Amino acid sequence: MKRLIRAVPFAAAGVLLAGSAPAQETCPGFRDMAEAAVPTAAGDREVMARLLGVKVGAQLSQSFDPATAEKAVGDHLHPDAGCRRAGAAPCFYRNRISGSVLHLKLPAGRATYLNPSRRFLGARGVDNPVTEAEAQRLALAGFAGFGVPAAEMGPPFVRALMAATQDAALKTKTQILKAEVHVNVQRHVEGTPVFASRLMAAVSAKDQIARLYVEWPDFSLLPGLSPAGTRPRPAVVESVVEKMGADNPCGSVAHVMAHIAYVPARLADPQEEDNGGAEGENAGAFVPALVVFAVPPEARDGEVQLGEEQFVVPLLTPPPR
Amino acid sequence: MRRMCSPRATAGLALWALALVAARPASAQLNVQAYSIDNFQGGQCGGGDRSWSEMLGNWYFGMTFFGFHNGTRFWVDGDFNRSLLCDPDTGLSDCKDYKYADSADAVMIGFHGGDSGKHWYGLMRKLAADGKDCNITAPDAPGNGQLFLGDVEAEFFHMSSCNSMNDNNMPNTWRFFEDPVDSPGNGRRLHQATGFHGMMGIGSGYDVDYLLFSMSAQFASIKDAWMDTMYHPEMANVKCPVAYAVGTSKNNCFTRIDHESYHNVYSDPSAINYYCYYYYDKCDPASQGPFTPPE
Numbered sequence: 001m002k003r004l005i006r007a008v009p010f011a012a013a014g015v016l017l018a019g020s021a022p023a024q025e026t027c028p029g030f031r032d033m034a035e036a037a038v039p040t041a042a043g044d045r046e047v048m049a050r051l052l053g054v055k056v057g058a059q060l061s062q063s064f065d066p067a068t069a070e071k072a073v074g075d076h077l078h079p080d081a082g083c084r085r086a087g088a089a090p091c092f093y094r095n096r097i098s099g100s101v102l103h104l105k106l107p108a109g110r111a112t113y114l115n116p117s118r119r120f121l122g123a124r125g126v127d128n129p130v131t132e133a134e135a136q137r138l139a140l141a142g143f144a145g146f147g148v149p150a151a152e153m154g155p156p157f158v159r160a161l162m163a164a165t166q167d168a169a170l171k172t173k174t175q176i177l178k179a180e181v182h183v184n185v186q187r188h189v190e191g192t193p194v195f196a197s198r199l200m201a202a203v204s205a206k207d208q209i210a211r212l213y214v215e216w217p218d219f220s221l222l223p224g225l226s227p228a229g230t231r232p233r234p235a236v237v238e239s240v241v242e243k244m245g246a247d248n249p250c251g252s253v254a255h256v257m258a259h260i261a262y263v264p265a266r267l268a269d270p271q272e273e274d275n276g277g278a279e280g281e282n283a284g285a286f287v288p289a290l291v292v293f294a295v296p297p298e299a300r301d302g303e304v305q306l307g308e309e310q311f312v313v314p315l316l317t318p319p320p321r
Numbered sequence: 322m323r324r325m326c327s328p329r330a331t332a333g334l335a336l337w338a339l340a341l342v343a344a345r346p347a348s349a350q351l352n353v354q355a356y357s358i359d360n361f362q363g364g365q366c367g368g369g370d371r372s373w374s375e376m377l378g379n380w381y382f383g384m385t386f387f388g389f390h391n392g393t394r395f396w397v398d399g400d401f402n403r404s405l406l407c408d409p410d411t412g413l414s415d416c417k418d419y420k421y422a423d424s425a426d427a428v429m430i431g432f433h434g435g436d437s438g439k440h441w442y443g444l445m446r447k448l449a450a451d452g453k454d455c456n457i458t459a460p461d462a463p464g465n466g467q468l469f470l471g472d473v474e475a476e477f478f479h480m481s482s483c484n485s486m487n488d489n490n491m492p493n494t495w496r497f498f499e500d501p502v503d504s505p506g507n508g509r510r511l512h513q514a515t516g517f518h519g520m521m522g523i524g525s526g527y528d529v530d531y532l533l534f535s536m537s538a539q540f541a542s543i544k545d546a547w548m549d550t551m552y553h554p555e556m557a558n559v560k561c562p563v564a565y566a567v568g569t570s571k572n573n574c575f576t577r578i579d580h581e582s583y584h585n586v587y588s589d590p591s592a593i594n595y596y597c598y599y600y601y602d603k604c605d606p607a608s609q610g611p612f613t614p615p616e
Contacts, residue, residue, distance in 0.1 A: 099540070101540050112533065114537055114541040116540065116541055116542070116580075119541070119542060119545065119579055119580075120579065121575070122574075122578070122579055122597060123571070123572040123575040123576050123579070154555075157554035157555060159552075159602055159604070160601070160602040161548060161599060161600075162599065162600055162602050163575070163598070163599050164598055164599075164600070164614045165571050165597035165598075166491075166492065166596060166597075167571075167595050168567075168594055168596055170492055173616050174614045174615060175571070178602075182548075182549070182552070182601075184552065184554050184555060196525075196526050198555070200549055200550075202545070211537075211541060211545060211549055213533065213550070215533070247362075247370040247371070248370075249368075249369060252368075252369050253369075267525045267526070291526070293522070293524075293557070295520075295558060298607070299436075299608065302435075302437075304368065304433050304434065304442070304443075304444040304483075305433065305434060305435050305436070305484050305520060305608050306483070307433055307482075307483050307520060307521050307523045308523065308558055309369065309371055309522075309524060310523065310524025310525070310526050310527070311524055312526075
């Protein structure tokens, strides 16, 4: 029995940097799935050179302005004592009357606005009338007001959050209400997705932003990366196969999806994470890497459904330390 | 081995913690526990290995490190079987939830999960004492099931598990919010549970979701924080969070789920006459159809 108290345990990093030697032969089908999923661009030096040559404009830590953000969400927020505009320490802005807060952690790229006074109240039993188009307009204006670079915003995903209720004895029909409209945006740099960066805004019934999340670390590439360090595609495939084989019993993967993305260096290289983790020297540094999803088959009756496994495989050898 | 924080980061986070503690509303600290299984293949019940403890570790870290709440247990692998989660009033001699999952105010679990068609069940790492049962099973009718929470301590139960909040199970999910034997007498019940409709995802890309959830739920409602941070419409396989509560009436249920945060904890529901939940319209994950509330 391994009982852990107080300390936060972490399993072995979900990242594998395999050499080009073939992995121990694994389950039938795993290699074919990996071959089919790994894009042909993996192992292509020209593609890696292009990915390493991107230029970005002003980043969040430069473009964020508390006054503009405050205006974007229509709130009056005051910084806590000790907030230093130019400092890296986290900072809270608050409206002590409404209870709203704006948490900033720049340049880690995190800004979170929460206004509980704009929450949906299901007990009123009234639908939120805001349209998807209006919610999208408000959300995009909010993101812009927070200084998110427009060129890096992908297409928005707009979806209604619904509320439902029913009596436990099931004597009445389920009552359903439209609660909020949520807008999610993924990040791209010159057309390439940026992993684990995103925007989200919840629009309330009064056409106000109730909550807004910005996870948009300043973009820079990890120093020392070179197209010369491009891992051959067979080595990348081998890494995928090895990770699949290590974690998944035979027959427990239906298919594999993979795409190239800019990935925070700490997620693409376990050593990088050990050298400071999310808050380390290269917290804002990204590397081109392969984001992989091993999708289990749909469970049959009586079978447990295995969860989808996500892991990252390096496309470049890490720079020397 | 991953580390959560560098010393420099720790200093920064400590400042943050100080700011949060200074400003949060006066309320009791919660007792926080997490239970996850990473290594299934080394167990007795099958299943693929997943890095659940990394994700749950971020929630636990967010709840505990900043000094809000008391982290009292983080269980990973080992002899993880149903005894940590099942209630002794089932009559099963190995059930000790009063020492484990029902001994904390806020609990998060992370492991594979299935849907019987009427209820969720979770896959354990080790067999139960009877040598047969590899699952923890939620109830779907009077007299069955093993998971009955809230009669001891639990108020908030977060299920990082596939099928833990499937649409078809909504009419039965409330049944694990109380112990039919003890709750009527002691008045203790679970307040809220969160989970996923259909297949969920496990991996490093979700770690920040769990950290943001723990932070946001100190200020916003737990429901809002869960829904905001766990939804992934941009992925090929969409991830569909659901938040669920109970109450004495429809209004009581909505008031609870709309207002309760980790620092605004209501008294226990005195009865379960209504259930209410939030979901994304037609959210369509892998392994299940679009979320459709049962009539």
